[in-house]
Amino acid sequence: MKKLISIVGTTGIGKTKLAIEIAKHYATEIISCDSRQFFREMTIGTATPSREELAEVPHHFIGNLSVENYYSIGQFEKEAIQKIEELFTQHDVGVLVGGSMMYEKAVLEGLNDLPEADARNQNKLEQMLRDEGIEKLQQMLQELDPDYFGTVDQDNPRRLFRALDIIWQTGKTYTENIAGHVQKRDFDVIRIGIEAPREIIYERINQRVNKMLAEGLVEEVKSLLPFKNKLALRTVGYSELFKYFEGEWTLDFAVEEIKKNSRRFAKRQLTWYRKEENIHWVNFENSVAESLSLLKTLI
Structure with a gap:
């Protein structure tokens, strides 16, 4: 090998x-x-x-x-x-x-096999980032998936967008989604x-x-x-x-x-x-x- x-x-x-x-x-x-x-x-x-x-x-x-x-x-x-x-x-x-x-x-x-990005979710998150800052996204992810929040690059909106989008689409934490x-x-x-x-x-x-x-x-x-x-x-x-x-x-x-x-x-x-x-x-x-x-x- x-x-x-x-x-x-x-x-x-x-x-x-x-x-x-x-x-x-x-x-x-x-x-x-x-x-x-x-x-x-x-x-x-x-x-x-x-x-x-x-x-x-x-x-x-x-x-x-x-x-x-x-x-x-x-x-x-x-x-x-x-x-x-x-x-x-x-x-x-x-x-x-x-x-x-x-x-x-x-x-x-x-x-x-995670779902593709949902355009409506992405637009909603973009709007949140503009209106309320990255702190709002960080707070949401910390509440929805504290395990992933502890390791993700919290200052990178792309990571936060992806995790929150997957959570909203699947109804499961991002940690659960990637643990397969x-x-x-x-x-x-x-x-x-x-x-x-x-x-x-x-x-x-x-x-x-x-x-x-x-x-x-x-x-x-x-x-x-x-x-x-x-x-x-x-x-x-x-x-x-x-x-x-x-x-x-x-x-x-x-x-x-x-x-x-x-x-x-x-x-x-x-x-x-x-x-x-x-x-x-x-x-x-x-x-x-x-x-x-x-x-x-x-x-």
């Missing part, structure tokens, strides 16, 4: 570096399942791998879309599996990496998680945001003002700076909100990964050596 090595962990923990080193070791390619890095206009705020990093090994699903494109998790699952099958015609090992938990799950387990049959894949999966103390994770996130600012995050967000209502841009690092440009927040306050919301997302990632039983954990300080040593025993 071919082997797909899936690298997981919180935002800012070092997944990109580890994925590249493993891919180089096995002379293979990387499939990204980071849903924010799909969009070519959002390179700084999503910590997209640098040109130098992208040049080290072939990457797929990075910068392949525009913020103006609609792209669903179902489309990603189909295209990612197709790309992995192509990759396995030339390689025995592939690498999957990214912190978008549901996108990794879609590749490893498949998606349940796991699809059998034609490859084995080895999941490697990078772990660190929570205070280290939070400090790395703060440093990463500072690095983004130094690299031109404010200018990147300014260039995207005409597209600020696109769903892809309603996400951490962009939503906060849009409020700065609209005069609602100061720049310093917006930056602190980015750090706070990034830490909140990391906390949700930790909650999600703690429930998973098949992750081999390695220390963030020695992740490459520990991972390669582990993989020698598994491949």
Whole structure:
């Protein structure tokens, strides 16, 4: 059986570096399942791998879309599996990496046969978002499905729209809807998680945001003002700076909100990964050596 090595962990923990080193070791390619890095206009705020990093090994699903494109998790699952099958015609090992938990799950387990988006529900939710803000959607999901609310990217309206739409259509929680049959894949999966103390994770996130600012995050967000209502841009690092440009927040306050919301997302990632039983954990300080040593025993 071919082997797909899936690298997981919180935002800012070092997944990109580890994925590249493993891919180089096995002379293979990387499939990204980071849903924010799909969009070519959002390179700084999503910590997209640098040109130098992208040049080290072939990457797929990075910068392949525009913020103006609609792209669903179902489309990603189909295209990612197709790309992995192509990759396995030339390689025995592939690498999957990214912190978008549901996108990794879609590749490893498949998606349940969920109904398509309901246009009336979507319009209703869009109107709620405009009139009452994202807080209203968060409150509704927390009441209807507290389990999923605890792990979803609560600042991403697209995730909230999808969950609420499915709940309304099926009368069951989103958690119940996605807990069904796991699809059998034609490859084995080895999941490697990078772990660190929570205070280290939070400090790395703060440093990463500072690095983004130094690299031109404010200018990147300014260039995207005409597209600020696109769903892809309603996400951490962009939503906060849009409020700065609209005069609602100061720049310093917006930056602190980015750090706070990034830490909140990391906390949700930790909650999600703690429930998973098949992750081999390695220390963030020695992740490459520990991972390669582990993989020698598994491949």
